[in-house]
Amino acid sequence: MSELDIRNLHVSVEGREILKGVNLIVRQGEVHALMGPNGTGKSTLAYTLMGHPNYEVTEGEVWFKGKNILELEPDERAHLGLFLAFQYPVAIPGVSVANFLRSAINAKRRAINPEDKGIPVPEFRRMLKETMDLLKMDHTFASRYLNEGFSGGEKKRAEVLQMAVLRPEIAIMDETDSGLDIDALRIVSEGVNTLRGPDLGVLVITHYQRILNYIKPDFVHIMLDGRIVESGGAELALHLEEHGYDWLREKSAEAMNG
Ligand code: ADP
Ligand code: MG
Numbered sequence: 001m002s003e004l005d006i007r008n009l010h011v012s013v014e015g016r017e018i019l020k021g022v023n024l025i026v027r028q029g030e031v032h033a034l035m036g037p038n039g040t041g042k043s044t045l046a047y048t049l050m051g052h053p054n055y056e057v058t059e060g061e062v063w064f065k066g067k068n069i070l071e072l073e074p075d076e077r078a079h080l081g082l083f084l085a086f087q088y089p090v091a092i093p094g095v096s097v098a099n100f101l102r103s104a105i106n107a108k109r110r111a112i113n114p115e116d117k118g119i120p121v122p123e124f125r126r127m128l129k130e131t132m133d134l135l136k137m138d139h140t141f142a143s144r145y146l147n148e149g150f151s152g153g154e155k156k157r158a159e160v161l162q163m164a165v166l167r168p169e170i171a172i173m174d175e176t177d178s179g180l181d182i183d184a185l186r187i188v189s190e191g192v193n194t195l196r197g198p199d200l201g202v203l204v205i206t207h208y209q210r211i212l213n214y215i216k217p218d219f220v221h222i223m224l225d226g227r228i229v230e231s232g233g234a235e236l237a238l239h240l241e242e243h244g245y246d247w248l249r250e251k252s253a254e255a256m257n258g
Helices: 042-050 074-079 097-112 121-134 139-143 152-166 181-195 234-243 246-256
Strands: 003-013 016-027 031-035 055-064 082-084 170-173 201-205 219-224 227-232
Touching: 003 042, 003 201, 016 031, 016 042, 016 055, 016 201, 016 227, 031 042, 031 234, 042 055, 042 074, 042 082, 042 170, 042 201, 074 082, 074 097, 082 152, 097 121, 097 139, 097 152, 121 139, 121 152, 139 152, 152 170, 152 181, 181 201, 219 234, 219 246, 227 234, 227 246
Parallel strands: 031 201, 031 219, 082 170, 170 201
Antiparallel strands: 003 016, 003 055, 219 227
């Protein structure tokens, strides 16, 4: 059973500390929602986990399968079984969604076995079709050029498809840059609801408070000002929907003032 273990993570962007000691464990088979108002550091956590160079880790560790992944390159993190949406955020001219996915699968296979010849094309085609059917996606989507002219929703669909074919053990899905938050959350949630099971652990990041309309997380965490200040079950999302974040701001201010 794999788990992603984030320990006392501190991260600075352009010299300013954004994450101020984040602790979080996501295990295979669990769906976690990370919530919190805009600007509290949720995306900073996602970018840091994927190894984006602008995010400077000043303290802390992130363990996965016996390795501190902060010491690994982004592709090594992926080959280990972590899926981080936006690993390939840019449009790649002339590369179809299908070809991109096949390259990603083959890179992962070669990381496990350098002699691997790659997934046979017929097997890949069959698997891709089955996966798209499972996700109720139009097959023509696979022949589109990756991210070229994609709407926010289509980018999300590409990410969900990538997650589905790569079969990661732990996936982190952020809502960033996705246009309408609610559309993105709906697409990600449908994908996660379809794919969730004992082999997949997911961290869904959103600031959308009515998340329970879309997904029922096993755990909910609330981030405020660079820290997770409250964790609970799905009922925490319900409480948030009714009461907003103010009660937490007061609570964490009290805790900080002793
Ligand atoms: P959230 O995802 O919770 O809305 P972010 O992680 O995007 O929050 O942002 C947290 C804080 O870090 C914000 O004040 C934001 O301006 C700052 N920040 C995040 N990324 C960058 C960046 N690449 N350059 C400069 N500031 C950033
Ligand atoms: Mg964000």
